[in-house]
Amino acid sequence: MKQKEILLFGATGQIGRNLIRKLSKNNYKITAVTRNIHKAGYVLKTQANPGYLNLVELKTFNYSKINELMKNCNICINLIGILYENRKNQFKIIHSDLPNMLSKIAKQNNIERFIHLSALGIENAQDSEYAKSKLDGEDKIKINFKNYLILKPSIVYSVDDKFTTNFMSLLSKLPIMPLYYNGSTKFSPIHVNDLVNIIYELIERKNDNLVLECIGPEVFSFKEIIQMLLKSINKKRLLLPLPLPLAKLSAKILQILPNPLLTEDQLRLLKYDNCKTHIYKNNFDIGLVSLRKFKSEIDKYSYNWRSGGQFSKNLN
Numbered sequence: 001m002k003q004k005e006i007l008l009f010g011a012t013g014q015i016g017r018n019l020i021r022k023l024s025k026n027n028y029k030i031t032a033v034t035r036n037i038h039k040a041g042y043v044l045k046t047q048a049n050p051g052y053l054n055l056v057e058l059k060t061f062n063y064s065k066i067n068e069l070m071k072n073c074n075i076c077i078n079l080i081g082i083l084y085e086n087r088k089n090q091f092k093i094i095h096s097d098l099p100n101m102l103s104k105i106a107k108q109n110n111i112e113r114f115i116h117l118s119a120l121g122i123e124n125a126q127d128s129e130y131a132k133s134k135l136d137g138e139d140k141i142k143i144n145f146k147n148y149l150i151l152k153p154s155i156v157y158s159v160d161d162k163f164t165t166n167f168m169s170l171l172s173k174l175p176i177m178p179l180y181y182n183g184s185t186k187f188s189p190i191h192v193n194d195l196v197n198i199i200y201e202l203i204e205r206k207n208d209n210l211v212l213e214c215i216g217p218e219v220f221s222f223k224e225i226i227q228m229l230l231k232s233i234n235k236k237r238l239l240l241p242l243p244l245p246l247a248k249l250s251a252k253i254l255q256i257l258p259n260p261l262l263t264e265d266q267l268r269l270l271k272y273d274n275c276k277t278h279i280y281k282n283n284f285d286i287g288l289v290s291l292r293k294f295k296s297e298i299d300k301y302s303y304n305w306r307s308g309g310q311f312s313k314n315l316n
């Protein structure tokens with residue numbers, strides 16, 4: 001059987017790296033597009049056997065260069081996303097204009113599938129620019145490309161994430177952890193390997209267009225997640241519900257930092273639960289079960305944040 005060619009945007013991220021490993025092991029050949037080939041080479045080259053991964057540097061979203069790349073692929077996967085805006089990166093450009101352009105080029109080249117990663121629980125979040133731009137991107141793809149696959153994951157976690165690892169770093173240093181909205185927002189965290197298995201299965205199944213919510217097997221409030229992270233790193237901290245005016249003020253200040261821990265837009269988004277909505281089918285509905293449990297997975301890497309590191313004991 002002819003080897004399938006995959007064009008992958010956003011390959012250096014948590015999901016991209018793990019997806020390259022899964023796809024290349026299963027005989028897919030990947031062209032990964034990145035803004036910085038030197039940084040990406042270091043991160044990516046070890047993810048696939050020689051001959052399965054080709055790295056291409058694109059500093060800007062150049063139409064004719066992307067068109068050239070698309071000519072040689074069967075499937076295009078877009079994993080590019082940002083969590084906050086800055087002078088260079090705006091939600092509209094990254095989450096709406098880029099998927100619009102990619103799906104148009106995919107259509108012109110008549111490729112088999114266009115796969116795009118959006119986000120869960122954004123349908124009602126009309127006051128969040130992140131949510132609006134992600135929804136806009138979904139709409140553009142649906143118009144441009146017939147055989148689309150749009151995946152909407154809840155929080156994706158692993159040792160490579162920017163969620164559990166950042167919070168474990170904060171919790172290991174701060175004496176007090178602020179809770180926004182009393183820590184009541186609900187999440188259905190999915191392990192990156194479960195998500196990657198879902199993407200792989202869907203590529204193999206060759207369904208027609210599909211929007212799919214991707215969730216883990218459990219639902220936790222933000223407070224419960226923080227409590228599990230604390231337990232896993234053997235720490236006790238004061239969890240302090242922050243009144244909304246104070247939360248807004250802290251977001252206003254924090255968002256000035258180059259890699260902000262919280263922005264005003266993220267604070268608005270945090271009001272909305274991030275678990276299955278019933279608007280779309282989810283992975284369980286179509287028989288793609290995610291099995292990995294949050295606590296037992298974080299216990300596998302949390303020793304990095306415990307006193308004593310790899311020589312520490314798990315006390316729970």
Ligand SMILES: NC(=O)c1ccc[n+]([C@@H]2O[C@H](COP(=O)([O-])OP(=O)(O)OC[C@H]3O[C@@H](n4cnc5c(N)ncnc54)[C@H](OP(=O)(O)O)[C@@H]3O)[C@@H](O)[C@H]2O)c1
Binds near residue numbers: 011013117153155157
């Ligand atoms: N992780 C989660 O919990 C989660 C949850 C819901 C949805 N998602 C969505 O899933 C997708 C992948 O997530 P992830 O966690 O793997 O993301 P990530 O780790 O933040 O990586 C995103 C990738 O996007 C590329 N990128 C970022 N800004 C860019 C820009 N201005 N121009 C071009 N490329 C840019 C980067 O590639 P280079 O630096 O190599 O160019 C990076 O590899 C995103 O669309 C995200 O919104 C993620």
